Amino acid sequence: MVKNMKDLFAKFSDETVCREHLIKQRWPDGNIVCQYCGHKKCYRIEGGERFKCANNKCYKRFRVTVGTIFESSNIPLTTWFPAMYLILNHKKGISSCQLARDLGVTQKTAWFMLHRIREQLKANNSPMLSGTVEVDETFVGGIVGNMSKKRRAALRTENGGTAQNKTMVVGMLEREGNLKFMAMGKETGSHVLQPLVRANVDRNAALITDSSANYEGLSKQYLSHEVVNHSNQEYVRPNGIHTNSIEGAFSLLKRSIIGIYHHVTPKHLSRYCDETAFRYNTRKVTDPTRFDLSLTMVEGRLRYKDLTYEPEVAPSVFKEQITLQQGIKRKVHQVMEGQVVRTFKTIKEAAEYVGVHKSRISKVLRGVSKSAGGFQWKYA
Ligand SMILES: [Zn+2]
Numbered sequence: 100m101v102k103n104m105k106d107l108f109a110k111f112s113d114e115t116v117c118r119e120h121l122i123k124q125r126w127p128d129g130n131i132v133c134q135y136c137g138h139k140k141c142y143r144i145e146g147g148e149r150f151k152c153a154n155n156k157c158y159k160r161f162r163v164t165v166g167t168i169f170e171s172s173n174i175p176l177t178t179w180f181p182a183m184y185l186i187l188n189h190k191k192g193i194s195s196c197q198l199a200r201d202l203g204v205t206q207k208t209a210w211f212m213l214h215r216i217r218e219q220l221k222a223n224n225s226p227m228l229s230g231t232v233e234v235d236e237t238f239v240g241g242i243v244g245n246m247s248k249k250r251r252a253a254l255r256t257e258n259g260g261t262a263q264n265k266t267m268v269v270g271m272l273e274r275e276g277n278l279k280f281m282a283m284g285k286e287t288g289s290h291v292l293q294p295l296v297r298a299n300v301d302r303n304a305a306l307i308t309d310s311s312a313n314y315e316g317l318s319k320q321y322l323s324h325e326v327v328n329h330s331n332q333e334y335v336r337p338n339g340i341h342t343n344s345i346e347g348a349f350s351l352l353k354r355s356i357i358g359i360y361h362h363v364t365p366k367h368l369s370r371y372c373d374e375t376a377f378r379y380n381t382r383k384v385t386d387p388t389r390f391d392l393s394l395t396m397v398e399g400r401l402r403y404k405d406l407t408y409e410p411e412v413a414p415s416v417f418k419e420q421i422t423l424q425q426g427i428k429r430k431v432h433q434v435m436e437g438q439v440v441r442t443f444k445t446i447k448e449a450a451e452y453v454g455v456h457k458s459r460i461s462k463v464l465r466g467v468s469k470s471a472g473g474f475q476w477k478y479a
Pocket residue numbers: 133134135136137138152153154157158159
């Protein structure tokens with residue numbers, strides 16, 4: 100385990116060391132699982148750099164990064180690892196500009212890394228909350244008065260008359276336990292909130308909420324439901340009946356959005372929620388442990404197409420990759436010694452035919468590498 104940032108740089112200064120560390124984190128028992136067919140036996144090829152599936156119907160080759168947030172990025176793991184360490188261990192998060200300066204990468208690269216890391220922190224399968232659970236909601240969003248006339252008018256049309264630009268975030272906090280944040284969009288009300296509570300809080304829990312009508316009726320479904328009536332200036336009742344803990348967690352979220360990220364679109368908000376919740380839930384562990392924990396969560400990657408493209412923030416350098424990921428189909432030529440050997444309808448088709456991962460062909464098309472599968476590649 101690394102002790103601190105300095106230690107991290109010393110230990111993971113070499114790509115091979117990073118790769119081996121990731122292999123160990125992903126498959127602790129040493130059985131490498133094929134990322135295409137799920138076969139549990141794969142051989143190491145190319146001196147350990149890649150694997151080849153042992154299933155004779157598959158034989159696919161892949162790197163350790165396939166199926167993780169590091170997949171098909173040109174950024175070396177020696178940059179990814181410190182990035183993860185930095186973002187996880189800054190109490191209020193880190194901006195892409197700061198990360199870019201710290202790591203010596205462009206802001207564009209840093210921006211995308213941040214989003215992928217956040218996506219990874221999603222605690223989708225986190226257990227149900229139990230015991231005493233505080234539930235509350237808050238609203239995050241731009242101040243309408245600061246917007247242009249045009250934008251305000253657009254909002255009014257969208258929301259049927261009012262220029263409302265706040266996104267509801269629901270927070271649930273198990274006392275001495277885990278926190279969950281969920282960004283819900285503009286729709287509010289009990290029909291949104293109550294199913295959400297039922298999906299995330301165990302029926303044997305004791306709920307504490309404010310006196311909002313949105314929570315009315317939950318007392319019948321739960322062990323108990325205590326209501327703190329804020330409008331009566333009631334904040335803390337005896338026996339620990341309050342919602343101060345969840346409100347404290349909300350202020351962490353808001354502080355990081357205001358202090359670091361300035362402007363968060365509703366579409367990206369859920370990722371900031373995940374980041375804050377992850378940091379909160381690991382508040383009792385040391386920085387290095389938090390980093391190691393996050394490495395066990397690298398499965399499943401955020402694809403460019405899933406990352407809503409926001410022209411004002413998304414850098415143009417990703418445009419081509421977004422096009423590729425969205426599967427806007429472009430024909431590709433397989434080229435050998437300057438001659439077109441074959442033409443494929445898509446990169447995917449070409450990749451399957453020659454038995455390499457599609458990202459390798461795409462790298463040739465982008466001019467990042469010279470050949471893939473022993474051929475040159477050109478757009479038709
Ligand atoms: Zn396979």
